[in-house]
Amino acid sequence: MHRTKVRVVEDALDANNTIAQANRDDFDRAAVKVVNFMSSPGAGKTTLLERGIAGLDVRVGVLEGDVMGSMDADRLAALHIPVTQLNTASGFGGECHLDANMVRSALKSLPLDEIDLLVIENVGNLVCPAEFRVGEDTRAMVISVTEGEDKPLKYPLMFRACELVVVNKIDLLPHLDFDVDKLLYNLDAVHPGVAHMLVSAKTGEGIDDWQAWLREQARMEVAV
């Protein structure tokens, strides 16, 4: 009984989760599904979104998180979809992740009634983004084969937090000492059974799977 009380208090004190739930409620009311999309810097999130959204039969919007600049947002706006830029550079060197309150501050500029799926492209970082829920339904991450097979073991929280792991840049495999089986073995060690797909945003290999996954997210029933 005492334990239950403590948990309730801790949960109430967790401002981020409280705000994340408020975001989630707003998304649910608008019938918008939300993907929190994460990776290291340069793993290919934006290129995967360009490839995945072009020609997709789903109304997609993107919330673009960056420390500074709007380069990725500018690239995605070329797809003629709603894109909102969120910069985290208000602090000294900038926040290394999005939190629920930052996403909440962007809610008003998001045309939720015009989209079915919102992809939140997080700041490039394998640590902190996994620690902050922002109101998403699903979390997905990208790992590039140039990053090494050991990454699930070194950043286990990120790999555990996600419902999908996209293994990108497989076109480079012939030029790397990278063992896909070893990566998948390490991935299975930290997150048994997690969905994964092998893709190349450059050549288009596997992009059908990625588009199918995005389509599926948009069409999932809202959990009540």
Added chain:
Amino acid sequence: MHRTKVRVVEDALDANNTIAQANRDDFDRAAVKVVNFMSSPGAGKTTLLERGIAGLDVRVGVLEGDVMGSMDADRLAALHIPVTQLNTASGFGGECHLDANMVRSALKSLPLDEIDLLVIENVGNLVCPAEFRVGEDTRAMVISVTEGEDKPLKYPLMFRACELVVVNKIDLLPHLDFDVDKLLYNLDAVHPGVAHMLVSAKTGEGIDDWQAWLREQARMEVAV
């Protein structure tokens, strides 16, 4: 006059800088030069250290920062040099950077009288590590050519904080749409005149320059 006072108070309140200075004093007393070595996950820091330290005519030690595990420390210990592992996973998902107090906690296990150069391999992250001084003399970072030319513009603090930018994995250039000149142009925009070198830890290209730089750090006069 008033302004000066405010600055002094702010500086005194900055616990991290105070501890960083204490670390620096200890390093100076032991005549050990210190490099804070940073990058994204998977850019090749550990492989560059393996390549750079092997055969180097300098007594090197490594302080290895990771969220979890000791894989990199184990690799470097094979070089028969002093390696100390520092894990940041004591919090919920782990700290995304080293700070001065974490480094201080490792000082006692570092054989400072047996080395001339200490390389602190930071957690893989392009944001927060640049915000926390740990007592180093010099900061160096690695960017892999697989990460894209835009990274200096997206993570300017990191690129500005460093005295050396190592551009790694140039063996992959023939297989990438990566324009080295564009990277260097962007680098110059955020940190004019910063030293850089192009290397491949895989093929060994440019590793002579990297070793020369490490040697030079160890032999620099202590600033008084």
